[in-house]
Every structure is written in C-alpha cells, then in structure tokens.
Amino acid sequence: MGGGGGGGAEGGDQALVAQTLAGDRAAFGTLIERYAGQARRVARAVLGDPDDADDAAQDGFLSALVKLGQYDGRRPFGPWLMRIVANAATDRRRRRNVRRAEPLDTALVGGGPRPDAMAVRSELNGRLRAALAELPERRRKAVVLFDVEGYSHAEIAGILGIPEGTVRSEVFHARRRLRTLLADFKEPMR
Amino acid sequence: MNESPSFDHRPDPELGAALRAALEPRDDSAAFAARVMAQYDAALERSSVAMFDVLASWFRPGMVAAAAALVLGFLFGRTVLGNRAESIDAALAPLEGPGLAALVTAQDPPDPSVVFTSLVEPQ
Numbered sequence: 001m002g003g004g005g006g007g008g009a010e011g012g013d014q015a016l017v018a019q020t021l022a023g024d025r026a027a028f029g030t031l032i033e034r035y036a037g038q039a040r041r042v043a044r045a046v047l048g049d050p051d052d053a054d055d056a057a058q059d060g061f062l063s064a065l066v067k068l069g070q071y072d073g074r075r076p077f078g079p080w081l082m083r084i085v086a087n088a089a090t091d092r093r094r095r096r097n098v099r100r101a102e103p104l105d106t107a108l109v110g111g112g113p114r115p116d117a118m119a120v121r122s123e124l125n126g127r128l129r130a131a132l133a134e135l136p137e138r139r140r141k142a143v144v145l146f147d148v149e150g151y152s153h154a155e156i157a158g159i160l161g162i163p164e165g166t167v168r169s170e171v172f173h174a175r176r177r178l179r180t181l182l183a184d185f186k187e188p189m190r
Numbered sequence: 191m192n193e194s195p196s197f198d199h200r201p202d203p204e205l206g207a208a209l210r211a212a213l214e215p216r217d218d219s220a221a222f223a224a225r226v227m228a229q230y231d232a233a234l235e236r237s238s239v240a241m242f243d244v245l246a247s248w249f250r251p252g253m254v255a256a257a258a259a260l261v262l263g264f265l266f267g268r269t270v271l272g273n274r275a276e277s278i279d280a281a282l283a284p285l286e287g288p289g290l291a292a293l294v295t296a297q298d299p300p301d302p303s304v305v306f307t308s309l310v311e312p313q
Binding site (some may be wrong): 011012025028029032033036037040041044045050053054058061065067121124125126128129132143144145147148150153167178179184 | 199201202205206208210211212213214215216219222223225226227229230233255308
C-alpha cells in the first residue's frame with residue numbers, strides 16, 4: 001500500500017538512515033522533511049491541538065534519532081517511525097493528563113451560516129477534528145494511519161502493537177462513527 | 191463518502207482527503223524540519239556542556255583523593271615497610287624451607303597443609 005506510508009521511498013529511506021548513522025546531519029534533515037507531514041497529522045489526531053502535535057512529532061523525531069541504531073533496515077522505515085511518533089503523542093497526552101477536545105466553534109455546533117466555500121471547508125475541518133476527538137485514541141490512530149496515511153492493516157498492527165483483526169475493527173468503527181457525525185453536515189451541502 | 195455498512199479493505203479516499211485536510215499542519219515541512227534540527231543541535235550542545243560540567247565536578251574531588259592516597263601510601267610505606275628488609279630474597283625468606291622445596295619440586299598438586307605450614311611455621 002502506498003500513500004505516505006509504506007512504499008515508494010524505502011530504498012531512499014534505508015540510505016538516508018545509513019547516512020544519518022554515519023553522522024550525516026543533512027540526511028536526518030531529509031528524513032524529517034519526508035515524514036514531517038504524516039508525523040504531524042498522526043500526532044494531531046492524538047492530541048488535537050496543532051502546537052501540541054508539533055511538539056509531540058518533534059519529540060518523536062528526536063527519539064527516533066536516538067534509537068536509530070535499533071532500527072532493522074530490512075523493514076520499512078515509515079511504520080517504525082510512526083510507532084515512535086504515535087507513542088510520543090500518547091506520552092505527551094498522558095503527561096498533561098488532561099484531554100481537551102479542540103473547542104468547537106459555536107457556529108459549528110449551532111449550524112451557523114456558511115457564507116462561502118472557504119468557510120464551509122473550515123467548518124468541515126472543525127467538525128472532523130471534533131468528531132475525531134470523540135473517538136478512542138487507538139481508533140483515531142487506526143483510521144488516520146489507514147485512510148489518510150495509507151498504511152496497511154499489518155503495518156498499523158505493528159505501529160499500534162495490536163492484532164491485525166483489531167486494526168480492521170478499529171478502522172471500521174471509526175469510519176462508521178465519523179460518517180454518522182458528518183452525515184448531518186454533508187446533507188445540507190448537496 | 192462510502193456508506194457501505196460492511197468493512198472495506200481499501201482506504202476511503204474521500205474520508206481520507208477530508209481527514210487529511212482537517213489535520214494538515216499550518217506551515218510547511220521544511221520549517222518544521224528546521225525547528226527539529228535546531229532542537230537536535232541544542233540537545234547536542236546541552237549534552238556536551240553537561241558532560242563537561244560533570245567531568246569538571248569530578249576533577250577537584252578526584253585530585254584531592256589522589257593526593258590523599260599518595261600521602262597515605264607514602265606514610266604507610268615508611269612506617270610499615272621501613273623496618274623490613276627490602277630485597278626480594280628477604281621478602282621470600284618466610285617461605286623458604288621444606289615447604290617451599292616441596293612446593294617447587296612436586297609433580298603432583300601441592301598438599302594444602304604443606305603450603306599452609308610453609309607460611310605459618312616460624313623460621
């Protein structure tokens with residue numbers, strides 16, 4: 001499965017990892033640029049707040065650098081990194097010990113006016129983030145890794161440390177919940 | 191979005207795109223990478239400074255301990271060993287005698303009693 005996840009850049013990733021281990025600072029920078037987007041999205045799926053998410057993604061990258069010697073080069077780099085980033089996000093959330101769903105705009109809750117396409121898009125994004133925040137953390141990670149980042153069920157199972165069947169179940173339930181929550185938003189758009 | 195109730199093994203592109211847009215970071219990945227690298231460099235600097243501080247903190251007590259050990263060793267040498275003979279023969283003298291001969295010439299492993307006797311018997 002391609003996406004931002006497993007495929008595509010693996011050959012390049014292995015070379016960049018080797019160069020990083022050999023002390024090439026720029027190679028590590030390239031790895032960060034390559035995976036920054038998905039690391040930040042996965043972290044945001046866990047934490048909600050974009051600044052917290054960036055801090056967690058940063059923690060994840062630095063932690064990955066420290067652990068880089070433990071990385072098995074025969075395996076894809078993306079899932080290995082995403083596991084570290086997802087754990088960093090979970091750790092940060094636990095440390096703060098307060099789970100604050102991103103506050104919903106009152107206009108979103110009340111179904112306020114939608115003056116233009118930009119506002120509609122913004123409203124949809126807010127509604128989706130709110131819907132995600134209502135899901136259990138593992139379910140959130142699973143659906144984002146599968147539908148957004150394009151990782152396979154097996155890869156997500158490795159990232160989350162759960163059986164593949166549980167990943168399928170989490171993705172299924174997350175999708176059902178998200179679709180239900182979004183249904184009332186989509187209908188007036190048609 | 192796909193409304194099918196059964197599980198679909200393929201990613202849902204519409205839901206995926208919507209979620210991606212909702213989770214998209216505010217700035218570009220290059221700026222984020224620059225921030226991470228700055229943190230990395232700062233962490234390296236902190237760790238090297240911290241290591242220097244640790245070594246510096248060890249230095250003074252270490253020097254004091256080494257000087258104290260030198261003085262004590264010198265005093266011990268003067269008071270305890272000063273009255274003893276200084277040649278190796280003299281140092282081995284308590285071992286000489288039948289016990290030492292038996293130990294050196296025996297084909298079999300030494301009898302512990304012989305070794306022990308050679309050490310404790312007064313010459």
